[in-house]
Amino acid sequence: MNLVQVDSARLLAIVTDMLAEQGIVSRAEIAERMEITDRASPELGARMVAKAWREPEFRALMVADGSAAAESVGIRMRGLPPLGVLENRPGHHHVVVCTLCSCYPRAVLGYPPFWFKSTAYRARTVRDPRGVLAEWGTALPADTKVTVVDSTADYRWMVLPTRPEGTQDWSEEDLAALVREGDMIGVTVPRGPAISC
Amino acid sequence: MSLPPGTPVRVKDDWPEARGPVHIRTPHYVRGRRGEVVRHLGDFPNPEDLAFARPAPERALYHVAFRPTDLFPDATGDDLVIEIFEHWLEVGA
Amino acid sequence: MDAETSDDEHRAHHDMGGVSRYQCLPVDPEPHGLTEFDREVDALRQMLSAKGLMSVDELRRGIEAIPAGDYDRLGYYERWIRSIAATLVRKGVIEQRELKDRLAER
Incomplete structure (x- = not known):
């Protein structure tokens, strides 16, 4: 049966109907699942990053066992792929890609963004990470080591970015507000406060 | 027993997708290439079996590092790390 | 062997890491x-x-089984629903005949 040419919305509606009629998956279950999935967002990962910036013990836990660190701040990880955390340091940067599909640390960042799933990002990042980062205006010093992580199997990877200068006394909330989705995949780096002259 | 960090490995130069329907998690660009074990990530059911709803024995999964210029002459990164299952790795080589 | 020769010989379409023709996208x-x-x-x-x-x-x-041209043309979740439907049919969770009939209805 050739399913390639059919209308996608129609196919979804028919499959959903058939599953509901047979009592396999109800519409209510799907609606509930959508609501649960919508709740995960980059704010969760940003909170972990901010906490790691302020608390060395949490940072150590996060780097050693991302799933345990996520659980410890109330993010449900049971039954999900293990979370691996790639620790950026001054002079060492990480960027995550999934060349085969779009493996993404959804529990802590939510749905993968459009660009992460795109052919251009998947094809180019393993070969030309600096060129890809430049699409976001991210320019790393030439002597910074760039490690690309191709997420090919059972782990899901997030980047723990370096803490921006000038944020020494900041609260966890204020720090978390600095951290964007792209910072935790490694296409961008968190921007510190604007320097007033 | 799992391979310790630093073990030199070579990814098998095997192309099962040319022989029939398969699902594999070893990207084409590392096949036949040399790298080094970063660490053992754990043991996971083999996705090559899971994709076909077959019983899936657990296999050791490793983070393996490659030199990007060994894979792409024009690479702009300094290090490339990939999850690879044990049955795709040849030790030493 | 350089990257060019390894690119497209046996590579499956979805396996697109480093592929030369996408480097300028x-x-x-x-x-x-x-x-x-x-x-x-x-x-x-x-x-x-x-x-x-x-x-x-x-x-x-199921996504990887979609022919290359269609893989590129279809959106991300459009590929998913095709894989889901094909898998459910293959595993007998939904009936192929029934799905075909409903798709043919206008």
């Missing part, structure tokens, strides 16, 4: 929020997985 960094359709397909897949009817690896296998 710009990345579109805009977020492009999900549609209702996208979110519904995503949730459906999760429910099927939770009920043990279909694994994420089966989803991927």
